[in-house]
Amino acid sequence: MKIKDIKVFVCSPGRNFVTIKITTEEGIYGIGDATLNGREMAVATYLEEHIAPCLIGKDASQIEDIWQYLYKGAYWRKGPVTMTAIGAIDMALWDIKGKKANMPVYQLLGGKSRKGVTVYGHANGETIDEVLNNLGTMINQGYKVVRLQCSIPNLKGTYGTLEGKKNYYELQGDRPLPPEQQWSTSKYMNFIPELFKQARERFGYEIGLCHDVHSRLTPIEASRLGKLLEPYNLLFMEDTVTSENPQGYKIVREHTVVPLAVGEIFSTVWDAKVLIENQWIDYLRTAVSHGGGITPLRKISDFADMHHVRMAPHGAPDQSPICFMAQMNFNLWVPNFGIQEFIGFGTEKLNEVFKYDVEIKEGLLYMEDKPGLGVEFDEEAAKKYPYKRSYLPVNRLEDGTLWNW
Structure with missing residues (x-):
């Protein structure tokens, strides 16, 4: 062959x-x-x-x-x-x-470990009311776990939300450059616990909630955030601090019992080794695409399993349905599966280029049993949508200092 x-x-x-x-x-x-x-x-x-x-x-x-x-x-x-x-x-x-x-593919890996894949969706908004209304909609759609992100008042742009609901392309105009957002740790810390307080008051504690800090805090700041959010029983806080120095997660772990997730920018097991073997994290977010494929992720997951770490692959809209279906196969097999990020069923344009069949029922995502990964790519349809240079945003403090986006 x-x-x-x-x-x-x-x-x-x-x-x-x-x-x-x-x-x-x-x-x-x-x-x-x-x-x-x-x-x-x-x-x-x-x-x-x-x-x-x-x-x-x-x-x-x-x-x-x-x-x-x-x-x-x-x-x-x-x-x-x-x-x-x-x-x-x-x-x-x-x-x-x-x-x-x-x-x-999941059959070649060893067969199913579960009947369906638990997923979490995103409830975003410019205000707490908008986020909670979106959360209610997702609960009605069958989601059992939802990530909450909200714009921070008096800041220009916040991760997880977009100015005027525009996408990244529209924000960059005719001369693509990274959009610039603004950050204030104090404004964030004073605001975000209220989001989860109101979410629990309105929807109770049966719905799972998580939150992405996106590496914007120092270890001691992240520790304080964990303490503030402990009463609201989060499934996890994601990317609380940058991961280049894994010792930062040791500090966070020692100060809060909120589960921690990290790994969407990891590319090998060596990025996660210290975090896993010291049990400083609870969920590993490495994606099949950026982590080198299914082959190494099988080995990483075995190593994580020995240290009580569950797999929760990244599932952002900048991964194509091919990656997502590869992760569906991986998730159905992997014994120490935690949860899969899921941003929805795609746009009309996306579904014209990539053909795949998944459905959500009671918080679980199911796919059709097809040979291989279960996804097809339409070359002719792809020609209708040429490449457009684009960037993710950058982040600056209120005084102009470049910060982690």
């Missing part, structure tokens, strides 16, 4: 996505998601110029060996560009293997 052809597609059906298609001499093909938001073309070029030429003629069934070849063989290891490129190849090879075996 030799690899005959590898193609890279970059399209923008609402957001930019990088898709890879590997075709074997038998005519079986597999697809993978190589999207790295704001650095899409770096990954596309890495795949086209440095990976694809090396894989033509290789046996597509040798997934582990190809993964090791791309990781160890480049000498320059790790990093988001490299690991996202490897992750796309790995996804596509698992897709091929599943189609060859006429089985969903």
Whole structure:
């Protein structure tokens, strides 16, 4: 089952996505998601110029060996560009293997560990009332867990919300540059506990709630936030501090019992090793795409399981449905699954390019049993939506100092 052809597609059906298609001499093909938001073309070029030429003629069934070849063989290891490129190849090879075996990928991993995948959605808003109204809507739709994010009064822009409900493209105009948002730790800390206080008063404690700090606090500030939020029984606080220095999570862990989640920007187990083995976190958020694929995530999850850490893969709108369906297969199998972030069923443009079948029932997401990953990519539809250069925002303190976004 030799690899005959590898193609890279970059399209923008609402957001930019990088898709890879590997075709074997038998005519079986597999697809993978190589999207790295704001650095899409770096990954596309890495795949086209440095990976694809090396894989033509290789046996597509040798997934582990190809993964090791791309990781160890480049000498320059790790990093988001490299690991996202490897992750796309790995996804596509698992897709091929599943189609060859006429089985969903989760069956090749060892079969189901659960009947469906627990997901959490996003309830965002410009005011607490708007967030809570959106939360009520999501509860009515069947969600059992919801992430709450709200604009902070008297600040220009807040993570999880967009000015005037515009998307990132509209905020960047004709000359794409990173949109700039504003941050004040004191204003945030004085405001955000009230959001969760009112959420519990209105909806009680049966609905699971979580919150993304997005790495904006120092360890001691995050510890104080945890103390403030403890009465509201969160499922987790996400990315409370930057993760480059894992000792920061030791400080947070020692000061609060609110569960902690981190890992959406991790690309290898080495980013998470200290956090996992010291049990300073409860949920690992590494994505199949940015973490190098299904192959390494299986190993990371085994390591995490030994230390009581559950998997909760990143599920942002800048990951294509290919990544999401790869994670659905992974989540159905992985024994120490926690929860999956889910941003909804996609826009009309997105669903024109990517074909997949999922449905939510009573807080669980189900997918159709199809060979491979269970998702298709329409090359012709993708041509209608060319790449548009775009960036994630940057964050500044009120005095102008650049801060963590």
